[in-house]
Amino acid sequence: MIKIEHSAGRSPTRLLAHSLLLCLLMAWGSCLSQTAAAALGEPQTEALSKAEPQALLEALDTGNFRAKGDAAQAIADSDAEQKTRWLQALLDGRLGKERRGERFYIITDDSGREWPIIDAITFEDAGSGTRRTVDVFRINNDLRTRIRGLLASLSLSAGDEASRLSAAKRLIGEISAENAASVRKMRDDEKSPSVRDQLDIGLALFEVQQGDAKALDTLRGNLDTRVRNTLAPIAAGDSALAAEAQAVLGGIESKRAWYDRAQTLFFGLSAGSILVLAAIGLAITFGVMGVINMAHGELIMIGAYTTWMIQQALPGQPGLALALAIPGGFLVAGAFGVAIERTVIRFLKGRPLETLLATFGLSLILQQLVRSVFSPLNRRVTSPDWLQGAWQINEALSLTLNRLAVLLFCLVVFAGLWALMRHTRLGLEVRAVTQNRAMARAMGVRATRVDMLTFGLGAGVAGLAGVALSQLTNVGPNLGQGYIVDSFLVVVFGGVGNLWGTLVAGMSLGVINQVLQPWVGAVLAKIIVLVGVILFIQKRPQGIFPPKGRTS
Amino acid sequence: MTTISLRKLIAGSSIALGLAGFGSTALAQDAAQDEGPIRVGILHSLSGTMAISESTLKDEMLMLIDKQNAAGGLLGRQLEPVVMDPASDWSLYAEQARDMLTGDDHVDVIFGNWTSASRKAVLPVVEELDGLLFYPVQYEGEESSENIFYTGAAPNQQAIPAVDYLMSQGVERWALLGTDYVYPRTTNKILEAYLKANGVADDDIMINYTPFGFSDWQSIVSQVKDFGSQGKKTAVVSTINGDANVPFYNELANQGISAGDIPVVAFSVGEQELTGIDTAPLVGHMAAWNYFMSVDSDANYDFIDDWVAYTGNDEAVTNDPMEAHYIGFNMWVQAVEKAGTTDVDAVKDSIIGVTVPNLSGGASTMMPNHHITKPVMIGEIQDDGQFSVVWRTPTTVAGDAWSDYLPDSRNLISDWRAPLRCGKLDVESMTCEDGPGAE
Numbered sequence: 001m002i003k004i005e006h007s008a009g010r011s012p013t014r015l016l017a018h019s020l021l022l023c024l025l026m027a028w029g030s031c032l033s034q035t036a037a038a039a040l041g042e043p044q045t046e047a048l049s050k051a052e053p054q055a056l057l058e059a060l061d062t063g064n065f066r067a068k069g070d071a072a073q074a075i076a077d078s079d080a081e082q083k084t085r086w087l088q089a090l091l092d093g094r095l096g097k098e099r100r101g102e103r104f105y106i107i108t109d110d111s112g113r114e115w116p117i118i119d120a121i122t123f124e125d126a127g128s129g130t131r132r133t134v135d136v137f138r139i140n141n142d143l144r145t146r147i148r149g150l151l152a153s154l155s156l157s158a159g160d161e162a163s164r165l166s167a168a169k170r171l172i173g174e175i176s177a178e179n180a181a182s183v184r185k186m187r188d189d190e191k192s193p194s195v196r197d198q199l200d201i202g203l204a205l206f207e208v209q210q211g212d213a214k215a216l217d218t219l220r221g222n223l224d225t226r227v228r229n230t231l232a233p234i235a236a237g238d239s240a241l242a243a244e245a246q247a248v249l250g251g252i253e254s255k256r257a258w259y260d261r262a263q264t265l266f267f268g269l270s271a272g273s274i275l276v277l278a279a280i281g282l283a284i285t286f287g288v289m290g291v292i293n294m295a296h297g298e299l300i301m302i303g304a305y306t307t308w309m310i311q312q313a314l315p316g317q318p319g320l321a322l323a324l325a326i327p328g329g330f331l332v333a334g335a336f337g338v339a340i341e342r343t344v345i346r347f348l349k350g351r352p353l354e355t356l357l358a359t360f361g362l363s364l365i366l367q368q369l370v371r372s373v374f375s376p377l378n379r380r381v382t383s384p385d386w387l388q389g390a391w392q393i394n395e396a397l398s399l400t401l402n403r404l405a406v407l408l409f410c411l412v413v414f415a416g417l418w419a420l421m422r423h424t425r426l427g428l429e430v431r432a433v434t435q436n437r438a439m440a441r442a443m444g445v446r447a448t449r450v451d452m453l454t455f456g457l458g459a460g461v462a463g464l465a466g467v468a469l470s471q472l473t474n475v476g477p478n479l480g481q482g483y484i485v486d487s488f489l490v491v492v493f494g495g496v497g498n499l500w501g502t503l504v505a506g507m508s509l510g511v512i513n514q515v516l517q518p519w520v521g522a523v524l525a526k527i528i529v530l531v532g533v534i535l536f537i538q539k540r541p542q543g544i545f546p547p548k549g550r551t552s
Numbered sequence: 553m554t555t556i557s558l559r560k561l562i563a564g565s566s567i568a569l570g571l572a573g574f575g576s577t578a579l580a581q582d583a584a585q586d587e588g589p590i591r592v593g594i595l596h597s598l599s600g601t602m603a604i605s606e607s608t609l610k611d612e613m614l615m616l617i618d619k620q621n622a623a624g625g626l627l628g629r630q631l632e633p634v635v636m637d638p639a640s641d642w643s644l645y646a647e648q649a650r651d652m653l654t655g656d657d658h659v660d661v662i663f664g665n666w667t668s669a670s671r672k673a674v675l676p677v678v679e680e681l682d683g684l685l686f687y688p689v690q691y692e693g694e695e696s697s698e699n700i701f702y703t704g705a706a707p708n709q710q711a712i713p714a715v716d717y718l719m720s721q722g723v724e725r726w727a728l729l730g731t732d733y734v735y736p737r738t739t740n741k742i743l744e745a746y747l748k749a750n751g752v753a754d755d756d757i758m759i760n761y762t763p764f765g766f767s768d769w770q771s772i773v774s775q776v777k778d779f780g781s782q783g784k785k786t787a788v789v790s791t792i793n794g795d796a797n798v799p800f801y802n803e804l805a806n807q808g809i810s811a812g813d814i815p816v817v818a819f820s821v822g823e824q825e826l827t828g829i830d831t832a833p834l835v836g837h838m839a840a841w842n843y844f845m846s847v848d849s850d851a852n853y854d855f856i857d858d859w860v861a862y863t864g865n866d867e868a869v870t871n872d873p874m875e876a877h878y879i880g881f882n883m884w885v886q887a888v889e890k891a892g893t894t895d896v897d898a899v900k901d902s903i904i905g906v907t908v909p910n911l912s913g914g915a916s917t918m919m920p921n922h923h924i925t926k927p928v929m930i931g932e933i934q935d936d937g938q939f940s941v942v943w944r945t946p947t948t949v950a951g952d953a954w955s956d957y958l959p960d961s962r963n964l965i966s967d968w969r970a971p972l973r974c975g976k977l978d979v980e981s982m983t984c985e986d987g988p989g990a991e
């Protein structure tokens with residue numbers, strides 16, 4: 001049996017939290033009522049557990065969150081059949097009381113302004129309610145955590161391994177003299193090795209706190225921040241353990257530092273992959289045709305809006321919509337690109353300044369067009385489930401899935417473009433026109449057609465960048481603006497018209513930026529990168545990979 | 553025959569029309585002084601970066617004016633909106649404010665601006681031309697103008713109570729994240745001074761600024777995660793503005809930081825901003841405002857019904873700056889009725905002390921420092937994109953133009969009533985540094 005008593009220096013909520021954890025872990029039904037008793041500071045009354053459903057719900061109708069929590073506890077302890085549904089509805093913000101009456105309702109669907117409701121006690125249909133008629137019970141962060149704990153323990157009659165594991169993890173740093181013995185017993189009874197490992201860490205941490213040097217071995221190289229936070233004061237103190245704890249702590253810190261570096265590298269590559277995606281279309285148009293296309297950012301935006309529109313057409317299937325958006329974004333933005341080339345750029349050949357101004361004007365027109373057609377407000381593009389969250393490699397290193405996906409996508413797009421340029425007739429013609437336009441035409445290459453297709457290709461790749469960006473940032477009329485300067489920076493830094501140059505330049509600028517950011521802040525990091533590129537261009541005007549041949 | 557008569561008819565009728573038109577304009581010009589419509593300037597960006605926030609305020613003002621006209625107008629005259637689009641360009645705000653106050657339009661009052669930069673640009677213009685400006689957004693304080701009425705929150709009506717609430721929840725470490733411009737920098741300066749005065753150590757405060765529209769949050773969020781995993785309860789106080797918030801919250805969710813671990817309390821995120829985000833992973837993060845769409849009051853329900861009907865969009869949301877315009881507009885209407893004229897100086901005097909109902913079930917009063925009284929609320933984000941109010945001040949709080957927590961402005965007050973008429977009065981030396989009272 002677990003003994004829970006109020007001890008000096010421990011707040012009741014914390015005591016409650018950790019006894020709840022123990023409940024979770026051991027799934028003892030009787031434990032719950034004890035927790036309640038501990039929280040209330042008085043023995044459980046018989047009347048409470050047998051109270052009428054009405055009275056149980058009545059107790060929730062209070063502005064005081066602590067009292068509300070106790071009422072939720074009483075519901076969990078009662079033998080009301082509806083208790084799980086009540087607690088779930090309370091957690092979801094769907095349990096409410098009639099505003100001028102005594103009935104309680106559960107809202108079955110809270111979207112829109114008029115909700116279908118059912119009676120909370122009988123579960124009978126009660127028509128519809130609005131905010132004017134139903135007063136929904138509010139909960140706050142602490143209460144939310146508490147209700148989740150209650151629900152978890154209610155559904156934990158079997159106590160599967162996953163919930164035992166998460167409870168064991170939460171016990172680290174929470175073990176004290178009061179519960180150490182019962183945790184030890186639990187550890188001995190535990191069959192799952194992973195749960196046992198977590199319990200071992202928790203127990204070792206407790207033993208180190210008690211001055212046991214041997215337990216330090218278990219903690220060597222552990223990356224959990226709670227281990228580090230507990231060891232730090234011990235290492236700084238002057239107990240017999242201090243020197244050894246210091247050594248273990250040093251080991252942990254250096255291991256963490258390595259993972260931190262790996263994480264920074266990942267951040268840099270992921271930031272770089274966005275730059276590469278945004279810039280690579282520009283590298284094609286700028287490099288091959290010498291067109292300074294200021295509307296490139298808006299082509300990115302068009303790709304992002306295409307993603308949004310496809311998602312609107314396929315509600316509830318964000319994954320499929322995203323997959324369709326990849327060809328969709330390419331085609332739509334590519335079509336815009338071809339149209340721009342045919343209607344504007346073709347007539348301004350060889351006049352870079354006028355092309356720059358005309359495309360700048362185009363970018364403003366496209367932005368305002370989107371504002372008028374859709375709205376100035378940002379559109380919401382949902383990410384599919386498999387792009388949310390992070391790949392947790394260990395306690396110190398996790399890679400967010402959406403950025404990992406964008407990084408891979410960038411590499412795929414790059415490989416595809418590279419293959420296109422190397423191994424297809426179009427690629428051959430494009431390279432021929434880049435190297436010597438007049439000679440290529442003399443050899444029978446239709447340069448104007450190549451121009452059109454090249455521009456369409458560059459625009460299509462910009463559309464692909466837009467599809468990727470819709471997963472990372474806002475889809476709105478201003479989306480493209482933020483990337484146009486960066487894109488030119490990458491292209492110029494990498495060497496005009498060189499795909500490898502764009503890749504290396506984009507990735508290195510991303511990494512440099514992310515390395516600098518924690519030291520000097522986002523604003524200064526950007527300035528330093530800009531100044532660095534300008535200085536580099538002074539030394540090597542052709543960029544990292546200058547074009548071969550007799551161009552200079 | 554028929555063709556000739558038709559031609560005659562057309563010619564004759566166009567002359568008649570022209571005459572009639574001429575006559576009516578001449579008449580209108582004669583009567584413009586006191587019989588014509590009262591012109592209400594609306595100076596909100598409808599294009600550019602700020603359109604996302606400001607365009608709804610324009611629609612709201614049009615709705616309020618419609619409603620007032622339907623109820624018989626003001627002083628027996630109709631209200632006529634004059635809408636301009638400063639295109640998120642700060643200098644254009646000043647130019648268009650000048651146009652509104654001088655040109656043919658000659659508006660009687662302006663409702664407008666969002667960013668502090670645009671307000672600072674318009675301030676000298678309305679002071680020079682003696683206009684009236686109602687500014688509806690929470691701002692950094694440290695300013696008081698005879699011609700501007702601040703219906704949004706000053707720092708003591710938003711930032712300070714929010715920090716107090718978090719302290720009561722046991723928060724000991726503070727990450728102050730903001731966009732790099734005047735409002736976050738001044739607010740964070742005030743908060744830093746306030747936190748230190750409450751015994752928070754230097755090491756327990758982290759301050760970080762990012763540019764407008766920033767989207768690459770990964771390393772900053774991971775820094776915050778690290779900062780928050782040192783064993784003390786940590787909270788983020790966010791003055792991140794505009795659409796940079798969406799990638800910020802997404803990154804928080806992706807890196808697995810829930811409100812239970814490190815709660816974020818934001819001063820610039822409202823219902824409008826949340827429409828662009830999937831809020832399920834954000835449940836429990838907070839915002840501090842003086843109004844939430846979820847507030848329980850009949851005035852609020854009526855307002856929401858009107859707004860939904862006006863926009864024709866069942867999903868339309870309301871937010872705090874909209875309430876500020878609602879209060880500001882009603883205060884101006886009452887002040888004009890009280891003064892019996894739209895004359896700027898008369899309205900400036902009559903509006904002080906005017907009390908109108910706000911949307912949270914209470915009433916707001918215009919104070920002598922041109923700020924208003926409002927309740928302060930903390931709301932937690934819900935999975936439907938709304939906030940649930942978890943805490944509110946028992947009474948309304950009066951806006952303080954000059955912060956009590958900054959050494960430079962500790963002794964300053966502002967009082968635009970008749971004998972003092974001073975926007976920057978040092979109460980220790982009783983010298984006035986700004987305003988007609990200075991002479």
